[in-house]
Amino acid sequence: MTKIKLRLSYDGTDFQGWQRQPAGSPSIQAALEGVLSQLFSETIKVVGSGRTDAGTHAVGQIAHFTPSKPFAQEKRLVRAINSLLPDSIVVKDAWKAPDDFHSLFSARCKTYIYRIWNDPVRSALWRNRALWVPQPLDLDLLNQYASGIVGEKDFKSFQSAGTPVKTTVRRIMDAKWKPFKNGPLLEFRITGNGFLKQMVRNLVGTQLYLERHRSELARLYDIFDAKDRQAAKATAASHGLYLYRVEYPPALDNKCLKL
Amino acid sequence: MTKIKLRLSYDGTDFQGWQRQPAGSPSIQAALEGVLSQLFSETIKVVGSGRTDAGTHAVGQIAHFTPSKPFAQEKRLVRAINSLLPDSIVVKDAWKAPDDFHSLFSARCKTYIYRIWNDPVRSALWRNRALWVPQPLDLDLLNQYASGIVGEKDFKSFQSAGTPVKTTVRRIMDAKWKPFKNGPLLEFRITGNGFLKQMVRNLVGTQLYLERHRSELARLYDIFDAKDRQAAKATAASHGLYLYRVEYPPALDNKCLKL
Numbered sequence: 001m002t003k004i005k006l007r008l009s010y011d012g013t014d015f016q017g018w019q020r021q022p023a024g025s026p027s028i029q030a031a032l033e034g035v036l037s038q039l040f041s042e043t044i045k046v047v048g049s050g051r052t053d054a055g056t057h058a059v060g061q062i063a064h065f066t067p068s069k070p071f072a073q074e075k076r077l078v079r080a081i082n083s084l085l086p087d088s089i090v091v092k093d094a095w096k097a098p099d100d101f102h103s104l105f106s107a108r109c110k111t112y113i114y115r116i117w118n119d120p121v122r123s124a125l126w127r128n129r130a131l132w133v134p135q136p137l138d139l140d141l142l143n144q145y146a147s148g149i150v151g152e153k154d155f156k157s158f159q160s161a162g163t164p165v166k167t168t169v170r171r172i173m174d175a176k177w178k179p180f181k182n183g184p185l186l187e188f189r190i191t192g193n194g195f196l197k198q199m200v201r202n203l204v205g206t207q208l209y210l211e212r213h214r215s216e217l218a219r220l221y222d223i224f225d226a227k228d229r230q231a232a233k234a235t236a237a238s239h240g241l242y243l244y245r246v247e248y249p250p251a252l253d254n255k256c257l258k259l
Numbered sequence: 260m261t262k263i264k265l266r267l268s269y270d271g272t273d274f275q276g277w278q279r280q281p282a283g284s285p286s287i288q289a290a291l292e293g294v295l296s297q298l299f300s301e302t303i304k305v306v307g308s309g310r311t312d313a314g315t316h317a318v319g320q321i322a323h324f325t326p327s328k329p330f331a332q333e334k335r336l337v338r339a340i341n342s343l344l345p346d347s348i349v350v351k352d353a354w355k356a357p358d359d360f361h362s363l364f365s366a367r368c369k370t371y372i373y374r375i376w377n378d379p380v381r382s383a384l385w386r387n388r389a390l391w392v393p394q395p396l397d398l399d400l401l402n403q404y405a406s407g408i409v410g411e412k413d414f415k416s417f418q419s420a421g422t423p424v425k426t427t428v429r430r431i432m433d434a435k436w437k438p439f440k441n442g443p444l445l446e447f448r449i450t451g452n453g454f455l456k457q458m459v460r461n462l463v464g465t466q467l468y469l470e471r472h473r474s475e476l477a478r479l480y481d482i483f484d485a486k487d488r489q490a491a492k493a494t495a496a497s498h499g500l501y502l503y504r505v506e507y508p509p510a511l512d513n514k515c516l517k518l
């Protein structure tokens with residue numbers, strides 16, 4: 001039994017999210033499990049670092065699985081998987097991982113990116129990859145809100161219903177808005193030790209709402225203090241969101257052997 | 260009768276190119292003409308600055324049309340068109356153009372971009388937007404070839420069959436390879452006073468072929484001298500290509516009134 005760790009990228013447009021769906025509608029997990037089960041000639045279950053919503057993309061999702069026997073030509077595993085996956089999903093890297101590695105439980109922090117097409121006219125080429133906001137956004141004001149997100153805080157107001165969790169406290173190490181290239185694209189990047197359900201989308205939607213009303217930073221703190229999902233109001237659309245990176249403790253990373 | 264000039268962007272993935280197709284398969288021109296005919300309550304024909312191939316994109320395609328009566332709320336024309344076009348096509352700007360403006364005949368120069376995903380592993384997010392080249396490309400060598408393309412030359416060897424032209428001589432003002440952002444994306448940008456059928460794709464395909472064989476620049480000149488399409492060999496895939504910009508004489512531009 002060798003545990004295999006994978007780093008994946010995908011275009012979420014045509015999928016109902018990461019998670020396998022009961023009705024069999026297309027999901028990243030189901031597509032990946034189908035290919036791995038074929039290659040290993042047994043039923044393979046993969047565990048991801050977390051779910052991504054329908055329409056949300058990934059640059060560096062992490063997943064692991066444990067086949068009962070090794071792959072015959074393991075140096076060719078990545079190529080074999082990619083030759084069978086649809087074009088919209090790709091495995092970037094594979095590692096032999098130690099037994100104590102777990103995509104979800106070992107994750108130390110995650111980085112998400114949220115992209116906005118900030119132009120009076122919508123974009124044809126970014127239509128599935130960035131949220132269209134026609135009115136000009138004030139980056140300085142947005143960055144004031146972003147600074148108010150950083151730290152160890154209770155994010156209960158920014159949690160969508162559905163998944164019970166022990167605590168709604170999370171630590172955000174970094175949150176920042178910046179222009180992406182010189183075009184009308186903007187990018188919000190956030191790194192934290194964990195994220196509640198739709199937390200990034202709720203944080204983005206709330207910041208955009210506050211910006212539109214030119215609210216003071218104190219208003220954001222009020223929303224935190226309310227500890228009530230109703231206080232946050234807006235959820236930004238899923239197609240602007242990218243799971244960018246998942247990080248693990250160096251001690252674990254060092255035990256991962258690249259294939 | 261007022262002539263209207265439009266600047267368009269589109270994702271060419273789901274279209275059989277710019278040109279209206281006899282069998283009614285989806286084309287940018289047909290989609291645009293359908294929307295304009297509906298808005299102006301008459302049959303509208305548009306003239307583009309040139310065709311783009313199936314799968315090829317545009318950041319700044321130019322087209323014009325001449326309705327028999329003006330649009331009632333012309334300041335809202337762009338918004339009206341965009342509300343009816345599919346998401347994969349968008350009008351960025353519209354102008355009232357002088358009678359002597361012609362999208363195709365007045366064009367003074369055009370710029371195309373060709374994008375390459377240069378990484379051992381294919382890209383999910385760029386799959387329809389860049390050609391995948393797995394082996395590392397030598398940018399310096401490619402730029403030697405690019406420098407050999409610049410100037411007034413006979414591009415007969417780089418013309419695909421199909422469209423008769425008076426002369427195959429064109430003037431290329433600029434041609435250059437550079438990394439796009441810091442990622443594994445590369446970009447070839449070329450500006451010229453006109454382009455033959457599939458000329459950019461043939462130039463890119465030929466440069467990639469020469470690079471793979473580490474050929475000297477002289478080999479490129481041999482291909483020019485042959486004046487034979489068979490000499491050029493390779494046509495790069497259409498989905499890496501973007502029509503980036505079409506330029507007109509300033510005297511004409513100055514007579515265009517932005518709506």
